[in-house]
Amino acid sequence: MTGVTRDLAEYAAGLRYEDLPSAVVERAKLLILDITGIMVRARRDAESTESLIAAVQRLGLTGGDCTVVGDNSGYAPTAAALINGTLAHSLDFDDTHAQGSLHSSAPIVPAALAAAEMTDASGKDFIAAVVAGYEVQIRLSLALGPSDHYDRGYHPTATCGVFGAAVAAGKLLGLDADGLENAFGVALSQAAGSMQFLADGAWTKRSHVGQAAQNGLICATMAGEGFQGPKQAFEGKWGFLYAYAPNGDPDKVVEGLGVTWKTLELAVKPYPSCRYTHAAMDALAVLRRDNNIDAADIESVEIGLPETGWKIVGNPEEDKRNPTSIVDGQFSMPFCAAVMLREGTLGWDHYRSHLQDEQTLDLGRRVSTVVDPKAEALFPKNMAGAARVRTKSGTYEAFVEIPKGEPDNFLSKAEFLQKFNDLCGPYLSESSASRLATGLLTLDEANSVSSVMGFGRTAQ
Secondary structure: OOOOOHHHHHHHHOHHHHHHHHHHHHHHHHHHHHHHHHHHHHHHHHOOOOHHHHHHHOOEEEEEEEEOOOOEEEEOOHHHHHHHHHHHOOOOOEEEEEEOOEEEEHHHHHHHHHHHHOOOOOOOHOOOOOOOHHHHHHHHHHHHHHHHHOOOOOOHHHHHHHHHHHHHHHHHOOOOHHHHHHHHHHHHOOOEEEHHHHHHHHHHHHHHHHHHHHHHHHHHHHOOOOOOOOOOOOOOOOOHHHOOOOOOHHHHOOOOOOOOOOHHHOOOOOOOOOOHHHHHHHOOOOOOOOOOHHHHEEEEEEEEHHHHHHHHHHHHHHHHOOOOHHHHHHHHHHHOOOOOHHOOOOOOOHHHHHOOHHHHHHHOOOOOEOOOHHHHHHHHOOOEEEEEEOOOOOEEEEEEEOOOOHHOOOOOOOHHHHHHHHOOOEEOOOHHHHHHHHHHHHHHHHOOHHHHHHHHHOOO
């Protein structure tokens, strides 16, 4: 009887584009479109990008053949994976998996992109590789138990992401099951990502996702050259499922493998903030719209979240009420609620305008966040949220079980394109953005991924 590491390796190695249901293919293309638009904007607008690019230049990793989206320069494969992976997570606008409590495309698509450009892979092979990465990463987080993993201080997007990245890159590099098993073993020593960034708004939440993409590519390449990793990377005595959480369940890794598609469970964000803030913001948007609430009339706001979400975006209350950086704002329920109540939405550009706005900050100090029993009962299947707004003229309440962007409340293709165009608009010409979007939405017709991604290289 084989172990789950071998089972995953055989599954991923054998997965072909032709095996994918049409719904999975279409969903993957939308997810790739979404993450690409985020990378374009983050290349120029994320405050952490300049230092990252400078570090890569100092390391001599420029001048290669691989693409950084939204950039005219070429980079070494490892640098492209690192930069694109960091960019993909720099706006906190990327896709999420509710039960897995992680982001999938950010570490996986950049690793696959670098490998695809190394091998001149087709769009069909790229899609199959990305889906294999999604399936592995999500299943690992579910098997760990995300809340337990978080409580140990780990960020599952990165820790699980390095394995998803290794799978995606490895498939495009031609690894068989033995090769992927080795890649998992090598990646076991690279599974990292600390939640300590929450203490001071540091940029490492972004970089360790990029490093997961980079390390996944490196691990797959090493395995492809014959480098040996330990067996039983997941279920072994010191394997991932036992070293990184107290109650890992290997059976969850392979449950429904090849039958149930975790890719279809991924959600897309309409707001560039922690996913745990979204249901409550949807509730606030409804209350604001339906009751003509004026922010100046608000006396207090109470937001109810599942406990895991409250720990991340609501606690400690004093810090969450006084954000000083974009990262602080993205993980502050009071700040996100205040912007929503003033603007009716939250976009990337609102951080710069509202983090220094005393009216917004004052409103945020009137927002309290609590653990809501109903939201907790629905977790982890859904990241639900409640909102109660007390004004001078009355109190209004709303509860949102399924935030916008979840599979059962998904974005339309038109909404995907609107988000993509809004993100790319300042930095790609209209024709380049249109060609890039069209190419990504018909990626399975492309003989070369590089030819499609080339449209994203022409920055204004």
